Each structure stands twice: as C-alpha cells, then as structure tokens.
Amino acid sequence: MELHLDSHHFTHRQPDWRAAALAGIIAGAIFLILGVFLMTLVTGQSLTEPPRMIAAIILGRGALRSPHAFSVGIVLAAFIVHFALAIVLALILSLIAVSFSLDSSVGMATLAGAVFGGIVYIINFYGMTQFFPWFAEARNWVSALAHIIFGIVAANMYMRLERRAPNVAKDGSS
Numbered sequence: 001m002e003l004h005l006d007s008h009h010f011t012h013r014q015p016d017w018r019a020a021a022l023a024g025i026i027a028g029a030i031f032l033i034l035g036v037f038l039m040t041l042v043t044g045q046s047l048t049e050p051p052r053m054i055a056a057i058i059l060g061r062g063a064l065r066s067p068h069a070f071s072v073g074i075v076l077a078a079f080i081v082h083f084a085l086a087i088v089l090a091l092i093l094s095l096i097a098v099s100f101s102l103d104s105s106v107g108m109a110t111l112a113g114a115v116f117g118g119i120v121y122i123i124n125f126y127g128m129t130q131f132f133p134w135f136a137e138a139r140n141w142v143s144a145l146a147h148i149i150f151g152i153v154a155a156n157m158y159m160r161l162e163r164r165a166p167n168v169a170k171d172g173s174s
Contacts, residue, residue: 013098019161020094021087027154028086035146042142051078053134064134089120090154094162097155103162109155117151118144 036050048070055077056063063074093116097103102112124147125139 013101013164015091015094015098016158016162016164017091017094019158019163020091022161023094023154023157024087024090025083026157027090027150028083030153031086031146031150032082034149035143038142038146039138043140048074050138051075051082053132053138054078054082056134057081057132061134086150086154089116089150090158093151093154094158097158098162103155103159106156106159109159110152113151113153113155114148115151116155117148120151121147 036047039045039050040047052063052074055074058081059074059077063077093113094103096116097109097112102108121144125135125143129136
C-alpha cells in the first residue's frame with residue numbers, strides 16, 4: 001500500500017454533511033457499546049457509570065450520585081450529549097479529511113481517524129478535566145482505545161457514505 005503524502009495538500013472541497021452526521025451516529029453507537037462494556041469488564045464498574053459521567057456534563061455532579069441506580073433521565077441526557085458530540089466530532093473530522101484529501105484511501109482514512117480519535121481522547125481526558133474533573137477517573141487504555149476506534153470508524157464510514165461532487169475543471173467546464 002502506497003501513501004502519497006505529498007498529494008494531501010489543502011483543498012477547497014466541501015464535506016458531505018449528511019454522510020458525516022451519519023458516520024458520527026454509527027461511530028458513536030460503536031463507541032458507546034464498546035466503551036461501556038469494556039470499562040465494565042476491565043474496571044468492574046457499573047454499566048451505568050459511563051452514562052452518568054457523560055450526563056453530568058449537562059446535569060452537573062448530581063448525575064454521578066447513586067452509580068448503581070438506574071435513571072431514565074440520566075440515560076436520556078447521556079444519549080443526547082453523547083450523540084451530539086459524536087456528530088459534531090464526525091463533522092469536524094470530515095472537514096479535515098476532505099480539506100486534505102485524507103478520504104482518498106482506506107489506509108489514509110484509517111490513519112487520520114486513529115490520530116483524530118487519539119487527539120480527542122487527550123482533549124477530553126486531560127483538557128476538559130478543568131471543567132469536568134470526573135473525567136480524570138476514566139483515564140485509561142480502554143478510554144483511549146475506544147476514542148481511537150471511534151475516529152477510525154467515523155473516518156471510514158464517512159469515506160464510504162460520502163457523495164462526492166463531480167470534478168469541475170478550472171475553466172468552469174466539466
């Protein structure tokens with residue numbers, strides 16, 4: 001597999017926003033399932049702990065109380081926050097991918113998605129802890145892996161779902 005890194009320069013192509021949003025939903029669902037179950041297996045914490053940490057972003061620290069009690073409100077808040085963030089992140093990733101032609105091959109999309117996911121993990125678990133200190137509790141390889149997989153899935157799903165506009169010559173003819 002050959003990666004032509006010099007061909008990945010800035011372009012003015014517009015992302016397929018519909019494909020990006022759908023890629024975010026799919027990647028977000030995989031992230032949620034993988035993250036919740038791996039965290040439960042590896043750390044022994046309750047299945048409700050990751051959703052509580054996410055819901056606490058908008059509900060405050062009160063959402064972190066009673067980690068073993070089930071609350072429809074907390075789960076709903078967690079889903080809203082989680083999928084909104086997943087879509088926004090996929091939109092950002094798609095904008096980066098099309099701007100630098102990183103959606104030109106599966107290998108390049110996978111690499112770009114993995115790097116993006118890693119950067120999002122660092123931002124979430126090291127930068128955002130200023131605002132949401134409970135995120136520090138989830139700094140581990142499982143969270144990092146789930147974020148990297150999110151990026152890979154989002155990038156590859158975007159690449160598969162995007163509808164590219166036909167190439168237009170510089171003189172305006174097709």
